[in-house]
Amino acid sequence: MTRALTIHQNNIHLFFQMLEENVGIALDHSKEYLVASRLAVIARANHFKDHHALIQHLLVNPIGILHHQSFQAMTTNETMFFRDKFPFDTLRTTIIPALIAKCRDTKTLSIWCAAASSGQEPYSLAILLRENFPELYYWKINFIATDISEPALKQARSGTYSETEIKRGLTDEQIKRYFKLLPNGQYEINAELRQMIRFESLNLVKDWPVMPKFDLILIRNVLIYFNAETKAKIFNKLRLQLVDDGGCLLLGSSESILYDQSFKVQQADRVSYYCKDVSKESLS
Ligand SMILES: C[S@@+](CC[C@H](N)C(=O)[O-])C[C@H]1O[C@@H](n2cnc3c(N)ncnc32)[C@H](O)[C@@H]1O
Incomplete structure (x- = not known):
């Protein structure tokens, strides 16, 4: 159990690095909940057991559509008309x-x-x-x-x-x-x-x-x-x-x-x- 946790945490850390390298967004471990909830949706839609399995897939495969979907899920698109006036x-x-x-x-x-x-x-x-x-x-x-x-x-x-x-x-x-x-x-x-x-x-x-x-x-x-x-x-x-x-x-x-x-x-x-x-x- 502890070993599995360590592997998961290490993978999340590697995913953060991959995200920063490809999109510039710098997240730290306080944002793990965000990664989990947003990647879980993509994991489900693509028949992965959970977001950990998706991250494992992303780490060992060349950058492709799933990577882009996962990176985009990490961006914040909040905006509005005439924002800040x-x-x-x-x-x-x-x-x-x-x-x-x-x-x-x-x-x-x-x-x-x-x-x-x-x-x-x-x-x-x-x-x-x-x-x-x-x-x-x-x-x-x-x-x-x-x-x-x-x-x-x-x-x-x-x-x-x-x-x-x-x-x-x-x-x-x-x-x-x-x-x-x-x-x-x-x-x-x-x-x-x-x-x-x-x-x-x-x-x-x-x-x-x-x-x-x-x-x-x-x-x-x-x-x-x-x-x-x-x-x-x-x-x-x-x-x-x-x-x-x-x-x-x-x-x-x-x-x-x-x-x-x-x-x-x-x-x-x-x-x-x-x-x-x-x-x-x-x-x-
Ligand atoms: C919070 S929104 C800001 C939108 C608008 N500029 C505003 O102020 O209302 C941030 C936007 O930056 C985009 N973004 C994040 N990383 C980016 C990158 N590496 N290259 C281009 N756009 C990026 C996101 O997709 C998102 O739409």
């Missing part, structure tokens, strides 16, 4: 007006919403753009949103939400204006907003595909799950992914960039955001 106020009053002034000649704006979960965050930004900046209707907006979770991306692409989901963060007026009630009781976002955003799969801790440079990157409420080394690597890559002249980076409210002088922190109302500081590029 203040960053969206700052986008409206400060960041987007500055980007419009900067990009006026080309009339092109490139936006990346990374770790976008089921789409509420990029759709909130799309609604904000349409409600407050009518001139952008005639601009070219390159707007991509990415996540590692296939189920989350599937929902994001469909632009379809339950009543509970749309009531989290949207006003009645916005629901009426931008959503259609489907016969199954779900609400579908209008086609114009849906077509504004391209949803793609992207794992932040693996090689990124070739992408254009962005004027604005939102990467909110995901870096908290990563260790310091992983975060530093991601910040380096984000810096390269921002345009040199005034590219902006917006993080979650409990996240910040420490000790990286190549980003200049900006403060607007209660919100901090970061701009690429080209003069300090060689320092990092």
